[in-house]
Amino acid sequence: MTEQTKPMMEHSEGSPGYGTFVAVWAALVVLTGLLVFVSHFGQKAAVWGLLTITPLKAGFVFYFFMHLKYEGPLVKGVVFVALGTLLIFFALTYADVAFR
């Protein structure tokens, strides 16, 4: 209502077309294939795949499909805070688990 008129303009102009999203989808399929491929090289590779490729895929969905790319700093900040909090929850739980 007030000073936040800036983010209102969002995607109305220059919004991406079908092609962009199909390309993103193709990338996601390829990454899935890569993940499955990597996980055949034993437990360690599977865990590394889990820790790197999966967040990358999730990032693609967030960034393009969920239009985060086209959002203002506020929505980006909200997502950042949520993920940061989760990360800290993990870290502090591991402060216990990893040192038992």
Added chain:
Amino acid sequence: MGWMVEASTSARGADKVFLVSLGISVFFLVFITALMIYFVIRYSKKRHPKAENIEGNAWLEITWTVIPLLIFLSIFYYGWTNFDYTRNPPRDAMVVNVLGRQWAWSFQYPNGKVTSVLYAALGKPTRLDIRSADVIHGFFVPAFRLKMDAVPGHVNTTWFEPTRLGSYDIECTVICGVDHSYMLSKVVVVPVEEFKAWYFGGDDAPEPGKGLGAEKSSVAALSAGVAEAPVLALLRAKDCLMCHSVDGKPMVGPTLKGLYGSTETVVSGGKERAVKVDDAYLKVAIQAPEASIVKGYPPTMPPAALSPAELSQVLDYIKSLK
């Protein structure tokens, strides 16, 4: 804390931290309260009709951020060192296995002796490996300022070195069911020689700690089996009384009071049926309990190893509990 007994080395450490943090707390509380009261009187509407709008003072803000931070951090450090102490038992400590279950403690010593009261030798470190058989319990000795939970699936370790003869309360501090508040016992601290005499003695070795006031407590009286019917001692020895009461109180298993002659619904093989409780049923229920569990109770009772003589003694006793 003058009015409380410090009976171990850890208690001394904990009390020091307590007193320091108490002192700081009281200082802050008195300071803030006095200031508030003074301001309210000094700057009341009558005495000070025109307020001054002071929006803040950066230096003051920084001061009262940094000073409390430093104080709190030093309290943390002080608390940590004394805590660390209770978590690192010395190598020469005697290891006692503590088992909590609904609703009793038992203590097993390295030589296999098992007691329901914890015996410890004065000035000798005792390490406690604390386990639980069912749900979480809390092992708490106020006189030692010592507490450690008994968590099923975990072995939690702590230790103490008694500095005073006497008998001290053990209490359960984590809600564990209906008789949580009766899950009590004692630590009995005795001179080393007395402890050795009991520890290395045979089954008939004298109980240590007589004359320490231990027997005055109702708990100790229960545990020591003073003036108990022999059959009650038998039931206790076979752990029956861990789950069955003789006074009508619901526990893990059904109470034995008024049991004989009643009609119960039992579950056997997944089916329910009504049973009149008589000698035949009780014999089965004691020796092969998993075959017919009374509805509403967990199927956790182990078969009790009783000689025929003991069995008839128990049956007579159950009949007598009207």
Added chain:
Amino acid sequence: MSSQASAHEEPRDDFGAKLGMWLFLVTEMILFGGLFIGYSYMRSKYPAEFHHAGSELNATIGILNTLVMLTSSLTVVLAIVSLQRGEKGKTVAFLGATLLLAALFLMDKGIEWRGEIGRGLYPDAPHLATLPPGEQVFFGLYYTMTGLHGLHVLAGMGVLGWVLMRVARGQISRDNSVVLENAGLYWHLVDVIWIFLLPLFYLAA
């Protein structure tokens, strides 16, 4: 949004609606985050058991479902593009495709669960009780997490179905596309969660 009788009608706040939706998604992320914390806690406790139990699952169905899920996410985002371009027919078609894919996903899931339950791999099953404790926990987590995800798929289908109906009736168009966008956001989050579930369970072996 304020009441109908209002003399002062508030201007519609599309950005506010979207912000609210994102905040709601935050709660969903943390909801599943709690389960992920539980999973990693247990996995660090029982690495070998998780590895072994993971091999009991059918990775092919898991991967297939991942592809289904990704594609359904694509169709939703395409539906938004078409709505903003005013191509109503396409929007309806894309949303319909999403619903079909979602149904396919649930069907796959159902077949998979039936297979596992048939093999005695479900909580409190006599067979499962004979397995080492870590594997029992694995299956407990597996059913909880995939089950909760399945419920979200079902909820998402409900929302998208409702949106589809309103698009077909012309009640949602390029002027108020924020409704579809918010429904889409929800669906994508469901997709993201599945992206994580795949390696956690199916590729753990």
Added chain:
Amino acid sequence: MSAPSATASTSEPSFLVDQGPRHGLLAWLTTTDHKRIGLMYLAAMVTFFFTGATIGIFMRLVQLSSLSHMMTAQTYNALFTVHGVIMIFLFVIPGLPAVFGNFFLPLQIGARDVAFPRLNLASWYFFMAGAVLAVTSLFTGGGPPDTGWSFYAPFSIKTGTNVTLAVFAAFVLGFSSMLTGVNFITTIHRMRAPGMKWFRMPLFCWSLYATAWVQILATPVLAITLVLVILERLFGIGIFDPAKGGDPLLYQHLFWIYSHPAVYIMILPAMGAITEIIPTFARRTIFGYKAIAFSSMAIAGVGSLVWGHHMFTSGMSLTGDMIFSLLTMIVAVPSAIKVFNWTATLYKGSIDFQPPLLYALTFIFLFCIGGLTGVMQGALAVNQHVHDTYFIVGHFHYVMFGGTGIAFFAAFLYWFPKMFGKMYSRAWAYAAWFPIFIGFNMLYFTMLVLGLEGMPRRYYHHLPQFDTGHVVATVGSWILVSGLLILFGNFAYALFKGKKAGSNPWGGPTLEWTTASPPPKENFATIPTVTGPPYVFPVEPRP
């Protein structure tokens, strides 16, 4: 607010008068007016508060040794569980944000309503549904739950009592809390009046903003934990059951990841309300506006990271113990900052010692005791002794009752004339203070002492050495309750027979005082334009 440009015309009817097509109760139950929803929360919560207090009285009675036979141990265990569930989930957590937040957030930022009025009503229904479920759990299934409000596994998955339904009730209540959080954050971001910059917001709004973030970020963890307990009980999924490889400590982590931040959900809005009251009656601007605003955010942030201090005796790793103890000490700092700022706001003011200020200062005193005892038990060596004893019970009653509860009363005293347009008897409000203050300290300070002596919490039966303490505490509880009855009797009387209150009886500086008492349905005739900071004195008289 220096010269807000607009005020309500007195001709508009108040929000208490039905204006829609519906009338009477139905009009209330279908309203989307934030003020009415706030009052509906208020009605529900006062009921729950007195229910919980009555249960508390019975718990105290049992501790008089001569009366210990009035109920069985099982009943006692059920009572303290129900007391905890009612007080925490139905009163303290939602108390200030749902009642005063709903009512005054839009008024203070110059808006007509919250961002999602219908969602707001839905939150109220979730709240009531949760409450109904909680009450139902007492009379169905295996009887009322006996696990304590913390539902610790594996006891909560083994006990035969009706834990499943009670836990589900808490789950639904969590939903209500989350949706309120979503609503408030969006409202604060989107609905502020023109010129109401972030640092022109009243500090109560800042505290609600911080609270809403905690509600959003922590509550879902509780939701999932409770779902796991339900699944555990229904299907035996084994995640918390050690017999199946599960781990009770995981339960504790997940539970406290929510339930410690929940403490800050309880206390932050209370601090916010106090921050409104003090400058109004000191007739001067708040000392250190930004410090207070930022400390709210800091409490919300760091407060979410200290849950492990509930687990110092659970067998957590030593590293965990150390990190959580350290963080616990750090979270005390922003609270200390607030206390210093409040005190400094009294300095060189022109203090009008009205009942809200008396209760606000009482809050500071009691909260200091609560906070400082918190610091004491944050020290690991001390914690080992006092954990799970009456010391803890005393401590958290100082924070939750002495803190949030008293702040609730202070806020009610402060805003009552605005909400209902009536004024209560100030003499009786002062009179109620004495029994409340004396009874409170007799009850809970004694608990602190009992805890140090080694009295464990949740004990039906206590050892004889604790007799005296229990008698003192029980007598204290009677005095406390008589004070509460006077306080609320005064409110009830004023509701019907109170003198008319003007639109700004206290000379409050913030926007809610510029509109009529009670406010009209649309809050403001025209949306005000804000030109300066919130606490500017002297307040210019309204035309």
